Amino acid sequence: MDFASAQVIGAGLAAIGVGAAAVGVGNVFGSFLESALRNPAAADSQQGRLFIGFAAAELLGLIAFAVAMIILYAR
């Protein structure tokens, strides 16, 4: 296998991590909504924590994206 094809395959494999982060982000918002509907009065006060959880989950997906880009554009 030559370098260019290995590079493209590697970048594609690295992109799997983005999907995993999508599961994480969905989990964060899903769990928030689930508990917010149980106790709507407490929902607003937890919005800050919601976004911290979202940011943490999203960061890992973005790192996977950055790795894919580094592999794709490596010389």
Add this chain to the structure above:
Amino acid sequence: MAAAGKIDPMHQFTVEPLVPLHIGPYDISFTTSSLWLLIALVVIYGFMALGMKQQLVPGRWQVAVEGLTGFIDDMVKVNVGPEGKKYVPYIFSLFCFILVSNLLGLLPLAIVGIHPFTTTSHFSITGILAVVSFSIVLIVGFWRHGLHFFSLFVPHGTPKVMIPLIAAIEFISFMVRPFSLGLRLFVAMIAGHILMEVFGSFIVSGFSGGPVGWGVGLLSFAFIVGVAALELLVCAIQAYVFALLTTLYLNDAINLH
């Protein structure tokens, strides 16, 4: 792969000098990046100036400005407490700058031939913002608590045996903060713009490719409308998250934990 239809999604992030300027070995040219930084400054300044007339009965514009300042003020008050009042101007500037630069980069001005440049899609900008935030946290922490600031690495009620391990983990998570702060904003912006560029090129090359190509083009068009809406949301969320995390780190420095 056809050479003619090759998509080059990274081209939009090139920094091009508008007014070349060299002092000694340093290149301090006025670039597209500097131009859009200036435009962001003008937009923010204009928005604030129009709403700062301090009328007793506020007009629409003043309500908008008061809403923005009140939003940041509330965020700092909830997360830091009354001690955080001093840091509201910094958090506010941070939020406004990131929000406006993100949104400016999304403007569809390419139709009239102007290509907006997203200043926050460069790690040199977001990294500096993150380093400034981190330095403020360090300075405030050591100023207020002296060497007692290191107790940040040992949460209350940690069993004696666990202290070395917990302290090491907390130290690593503390030192990673500036990187994660800058990286998150930079990668979120770059990813959105690459996605839009790639699907934009699908529309163009799809419509020169027969009936199947038209289908692909139409699908891409529908998709890109959705992505553009999502990008607007991401712009606001990233600005909010950056400001929120800075506030939380400041809270660690001011109140320890």
